[in-house]
Amino acid sequence: xxxxxxxxxxxxxxxxxxxxxxxxxxxxxxxxxxxxxxxxxxxxxxxxxxxxxxxxxxxxxxxxxxxxxxxxxxxxxxxxxxxxxxxxxxxxxxxxxxxxxxxxxxxxxxxxxxxxxxxxxxxxxxxxxxxxxxxxxxxxxxxxxxxxxxxxxxxxxxxxxxxxxxxxxxxxxxxxxxxxxxxxxxxxxxxxxxxxxxxxxxxxxxxxxxxxxxxxxxxxxxxxxxxxxxxxxxxxxxxx
Amino acid sequence: xxxxxxxxxxxxxxxxxxxxxxxxxxxxxxxxxxxxxxxxxxxxxxxxxxxxxxxxxxxxxxxxxxxxxxxxxxxxxxxxxxxxxxxxxxxxxxxxxxxxxxxxxxxxxxxxxxxxxxxxxxxxxxxxxxxxxxxxxxxxxxxxxxxxxxxxxxxxxxxxxxxxxxxxxxxxxxxxxxxxxxxxxxxxxxxxxxxxxxxxxxxxxxxxxxxxxxxxxxxxxxxxxxxxxxxxxxxxxxxxxxxxxxxxxxxxxxxxxxxxxxxxxxxxxxxxxxxxxxxxxxxxxxxxxxxxxxxxxxxxxxxxxxxxxxxxxxxxxxxxxxxxxxxxxxxxxxxxxxxxxxxxxxxxxxxxxxxxxxxxxxxxxxxxxxxxxxxxxxxxxxxxxxxxxxxxxxxxxxxxxxxxxxxxxxxxxxxxxxxxxxxxxxxxxxxxxxxxxxxxxxxxxxxxxxxxxxxxxxxxxxxxxxxxxxxxxxxxxxxxxxxxxxxxxxxxxxxxxxxxxxxxxxxxxxxxxxxxxxxxxxxxxxxxxxxxxxxxxxxxxxxxxxxxxxxxxxxxxxxxxxxxxxxxxxxx
Numbered sequence: 001x002x003x004x005x006x007x008x009x010x011x012x013x014x015x016x017x018x019x020x021x022x023x024x025x026x027x028x029x030x031x032x033x034x035x036x037x038x039x040x041x042x043x044x045x046x047x048x049x050x051x052x053x054x055x056x057x058x059x060x061x062x063x064x065x066x067x068x069x070x071x072x073x074x075x076x077x078x079x080x081x082x083x084x085x086x087x088x089x090x091x092x093x094x095x096x097x098x099x100x101x102x103x104x105x106x107x108x109x110x111x112x113x114x115x116x117x118x119x120x121x122x123x124x125x126x127x128x129x130x131x132x133x134x135x136x137x138x139x140x141x142x143x144x145x146x147x148x149x150x151x152x153x154x155x156x157x158x159x160x161x162x163x164x165x166x167x168x169x170x171x172x173x174x175x176x177x178x179x180x181x182x183x184x185x186x187x188x189x190x191x192x193x194x195x196x197x198x199x200x201x202x203x204x205x206x207x208x209x210x211x212x213x214x215x216x217x218x219x220x221x222x223x224x225x226x227x228x229x230x231x232x233x234x235x236x237x238x239x240x
Numbered sequence: 241x242x243x244x245x246x247x248x249x250x251x252x253x254x255x256x257x258x259x260x261x262x263x264x265x266x267x268x269x270x271x272x273x274x275x276x277x278x279x280x281x282x283x284x285x286x287x288x289x290x291x292x293x294x295x296x297x298x299x300x301x302x303x304x305x306x307x308x309x310x311x312x313x314x315x316x317x318x319x320x321x322x323x324x325x326x327x328x329x330x331x332x333x334x335x336x337x338x339x340x341x342x343x344x345x346x347x348x349x350x351x352x353x354x355x356x357x358x359x360x361x362x363x364x365x366x367x368x369x370x371x372x373x374x375x376x377x378x379x380x381x382x383x384x385x386x387x388x389x390x391x392x393x394x395x396x397x398x399x400x401x402x403x404x405x406x407x408x409x410x411x412x413x414x415x416x417x418x419x420x421x422x423x424x425x426x427x428x429x430x431x432x433x434x435x436x437x438x439x440x441x442x443x444x445x446x447x448x449x450x451x452x453x454x455x456x457x458x459x460x461x462x463x464x465x466x467x468x469x470x471x472x473x474x475x476x477x478x479x480x481x482x483x484x485x486x487x488x489x490x491x492x493x494x495x496x497x498x499x500x501x502x503x504x505x506x507x508x509x510x511x512x513x514x515x516x517x518x519x520x521x522x523x524x525x526x527x528x529x530x531x532x533x534x535x536x537x538x539x540x541x542x543x544x545x546x547x548x549x550x551x552x553x554x555x556x557x558x559x560x561x562x563x564x565x566x567x568x569x570x571x572x573x574x575x576x577x578x579x580x581x582x583x584x585x586x587x588x589x590x591x592x593x594x595x596x597x598x599x600x601x602x603x604x605x606x607x608x609x610x611x612x613x614x615x616x617x618x619x620x621x622x623x624x625x626x627x628x629x630x631x632x633x634x635x636x637x638x639x640x641x642x643x644x645x646x647x648x649x650x651x652x653x654x655x656x657x658x659x660x661x662x663x664x665x666x667x668x669x670x671x672x673x674x675x676x677x678x679x680x681x682x683x684x685x686x687x688x689x690x691x692x693x694x695x696x697x698x699x700x701x702x703x704x705x706x707x708x709x710x711x712x713x714x715x716x717x718x719x720x721x722x723x724x725x726x727x728x729x730x731x732x733x734x735x736x737x738x739x740x741x742x743x744x745x746x747x748x749x750x751x752x753x754x755x756x757x758x759x760x761x762x763x764x765x766x767x768x769x770x771x772x773x774x775x776x777x778x779x780x781x782x783x784x785x786x787x788x789x790x791x792x793x794x795x796x797x798x799x800x801x802x803x804x805x806x807x808x809x810x811x812x
Contacts, residue, residue: 012675013667014534118407121538122562128407142409144544157544236412237493 056221081152089114089176092128096145096152105161110135115142124148131160134167139199139210139223140235143202160200169196169226176209176224183231188213197221206232248791277426293388311735321543324392324439325399325658327432332443332530333537339406391457396431400424408543417495421501423540425464429454430533442532454507464500467516476517478549479584489741489756501581502549506532509577520578525569535560535574551580554586566591654780714768715811718749722811727763735762737773738802753777761794767795777803 015114048205081099083092093114100106110133118126124146131141143157178186188211199208221235262792269776329335368608397457401424404410410420434454448454454466462472463804469476474497482497484490491497500576510533512526538559539552547555556574564570570586579585714725729746730736749758762769769791772779779786780801786792794800800808 006674010671013671013674016667016671116341118541119335121541121559124542124558124562126541140409140411140545141546144408144542146542156542193529234486236486237418 057207063173067135076111076156081120083147083150083152083225085150089117089127091154092127092145096129096173100155100159105159106131107163110160110163111142119145124153133160133163133165133198136167136207137194137197138163139208153217160198160205163198163200163205165198165205166227167196167198167207169207169209171209171224171226173209175229176226177211179220179224179229179231180209180211180213184213184220184222184234186220196226201233208232212237267369280697323433324435325396327402327439328396328434329399332430332533333443335403338402340403368611380662392435393425393428393456394434395428397424397428397456399431403427404540407545408540409545410543410547411545412492414493414495414496415498418491418498419502419543419547419549419552421495422499422506423536425456425466425499426506426533427538428456430529433529435732444528444535446529448511448529449638454511464496464503466503469500469504472500473497474503476500476504476581477515478584485596501583502552505577505581505583506536508580509535509573512573521580524576524580525573527570531564531570534563535570538563550584550586551584555587558565558589570655573655702727714763715805717809717811718747719807723747725763727766728763730763730768735760735771737761739773749802749806751803751805753805755803758802759800759808762791770794770800775803777805780804 013041056064058120070232079096079099081095083095086097086119090113093112100112101108101110106112110131112129115128118125118128125148127147128143129143129145131138133144138160141158141160143159145152146154146156153222172176177188177240195211196207197208197210199206206223209226211222211224213220213222222237223232224230225232249601269519326502327336329338349546401420404420404423410416410423412420430443433446433448434440434443436453440446451467452462455462456464464474465471469481475481478501481501484494484497486493504516504571506525508526510526510529510531512524514523515521535556539556540553542558543552556569556578560568560574566588575588714724714727714730716723723741725736736747737745737757737759738747738754738759738761740749740751740754744757755777756775757773758775758777760771760773762771770779770781770786771791772786772788774788778788781792781794782798794810796810796812798810802808
């Protein structure tokens with residue numbers, strides 16, 4: 001038993017040393033306040049047991065790296081961009097598109113189209129825009145634009161950059177449907193008329209047919225490459 | 241029948257009068273749908289129906305719209321619930337329906353999953369069947385069994401999923417998915433609290449008279465608890481964050497697990513106090529459920545599909561500052577609550593300067609490497625030095641995603657670094673010495689001693705006796721398939737767990753009727769003991785159901801049946 005304790009203590013001490021080695025700062029709650037308490041927990045804590053004694057799977061204490069990369073680019077950027085008084089949402093989206101094209105963020109074939117106004121949070125108006133490439137929507141594109149006192153102040157979300165896609169599918173929707181259906185245990189249907197979309201993720205871009213289906217456990221989108229007739233991605237959209 | 245129909249029509253009339261500017265909910269009776277399709281509609285018929293709800297496909301299935309025949313009780317309940325959460329959205333968030341624009345909400349009633357767990361079967365059992373769906377820009381529906389319709393917080397939860405679907409559309413995976421769940425939980429519990437408080441006109445008058453009102457219920461038992469997420473296998477702090485794969489068995493990256501962290505922060509923000517399990521960290525000044533929900537909802541309005549916990553903190557903080565002002569109690573409470581659960585520090589928004597003018601954008605072109613991780617664009621407005629006094633020493637951003645005003649350098653430098661390297665050296669030396677001391681110990685002895693079940697009161701047998709004896713065989717059949725159970729694993733505290741989850745079970749049974757962790761088998765002495773791990777569908781031993789969490793001896797020849805589906809026979 002003594003040696004078990006020695007083994008455990010030795011492992012823990014070395015783990016602590018490794019943690020301190022890779023931890024960027026030596027934080028101390030008494031110095032920095034509890035705000036820093038989450039700034040990085042030891043990766044060696046991965047096997048810590050949860051409160052009920054259940055063996056815990058892998059844990060992390062920082063950003064969920066598996067949630068990224070997202071789209072081609074995710075950004076929060078200060079804009080700020082004056083808007084003409086009384087401009088419509090479409091006009092505002094066009095101004096934003098032009099500005100992003102000037103900055104090199106959007107290509108000539110890209111545009112942002114106003115989705116809807118999400119309302120106001122205090123003095124900030126929240127609008128949502130969706131990216132289109134060559135007239136096709138970018139899958140799951142939903143960027144937040146904050147407007148204060150007729151000035152666009154912030155753009156937040158995933159922007160697909162460097163798109164240069166042939167948007168004429170070489171695979172028909174019927175062929176893609178067969179592929180999508182064969183890849184899942186349920187039947188799928190296309191969400192016409194926007195079944196043909198641009199998908200951008202982790203630097204890869206594809207022209208895809210988008211199908212939706214599911215069972216009582218979850219609803220799933222199945223994305224089929226409209227040139228190669230392969231399933232690109234299955235995206236869970238909601239579950240019980 | 242006539243009386244029921246009258247009640248339905250009266251309630252529908254009241255509902256219509258109350259929300260004259262809102263569309264009447266679409267009520268769909270699933271049992272009737274089943275009857276029309278010879279009791280077993282195909283999934284294709286089902287999904288075509290869903291698409292039809294959005295008006296995109298015309299067909300005979302549309303005849304079910306607005307038919308109020310069928311199970312009157314469920315229909316009455318559905319109309320009532322629908323009216324209530326429309327009312328709650330209006331009173332608590334000032335919204336016209338779940339999308340803020342008067343969206344018609346489609347309700348599906350009498351939608352029960354069969355007792356054998358098969359989806360789309362018109363069974364009689366009332367089991368948990370609730371989901372909210374968004375498809376395209378118009379379609380939205382909730383599906384509830386009669387039993388779950390009675391759980392107001394579940395109804396509110398699903399309704400809020402619809403709001404999320406129509407706004408930020410948070411991706412249903414990993415942290416964004418956990419946020420999706422947690423935001424829905426928050427509205428769900430406050431919705432129930434509002435109902436239990438008598439639906440006050442001013443939601444600030446909500447009274448939370450019981451800790452039970454911080455729970456989300458499943459049929460017959462709590463499902464989640466914001467006060468003690470650990471009680472339901474949820475983490476309550478980032479240092480318990482569970483990383484799971486993005487698969488159905490992995491709960492899509494832990495969306496229903498890790499929501500516990502956000503949920504506990506919400507509870508602390510509303511009710512105040514210190515982290516309930518840790519009993520340490522910042523003490524939060526509670527601001528009440530309504531104001532807490534206002535911050536959560538406004539923060540949700542600012543989110544995008546890929547918002548993670550750290551982004552969410554930024555959104556919540558911006559929302560709190562916008563709603564309650566810089567330096568307000570609410571902002572301080574929010575910061576404390578998020579600190580308490582370890583969600584990473586994000587600087588508070590800066591107070592606007594009175595004469596601030598927009599500046600020209602910088603000339604620097606953005607990085608457009610498509611393979612690179614998120615691009616950072618430097619702020620083009622220097623933040624005006626009017627810091628909120630709440631947090632004075634921010635930590636650096638390890639993640640480049642958010643380009644909020646850059647934090648100042650942390651204090652840890654010079655002396656701190658020197659101290660750290662001394663500490664590292666000391667720890668390595670001490671650890672190495674202890675490992676060297678322990679190296680001469682035969683590992684077998686360590687294993688045997690450590691593996692004794694904690695709840696086994698009997699003394700472990702001498703090592704030599706164990707080693708010399710030939711190991712007994714523990715053979716079982718799973719639905720006829722042979723399996724030998726590993727003795728050493730069964731002697732550990734957790735034993736061998738049978739279940740559906742690849743992440744939480746040692747032996748995976750791929751059957752939807754099986755719980756994630758269904759059954760534990762332990763070896764104590766020479767006997768096998770089995771424990772039903774509070775499984776949903778239960779365990780039967782030789783025809784007799786066994787009590788949950790009560791170990792029971794499993795002898796040679798005994799047969800266990802899991803969820804009336806999977807048969808385990810002990811052969812030797």
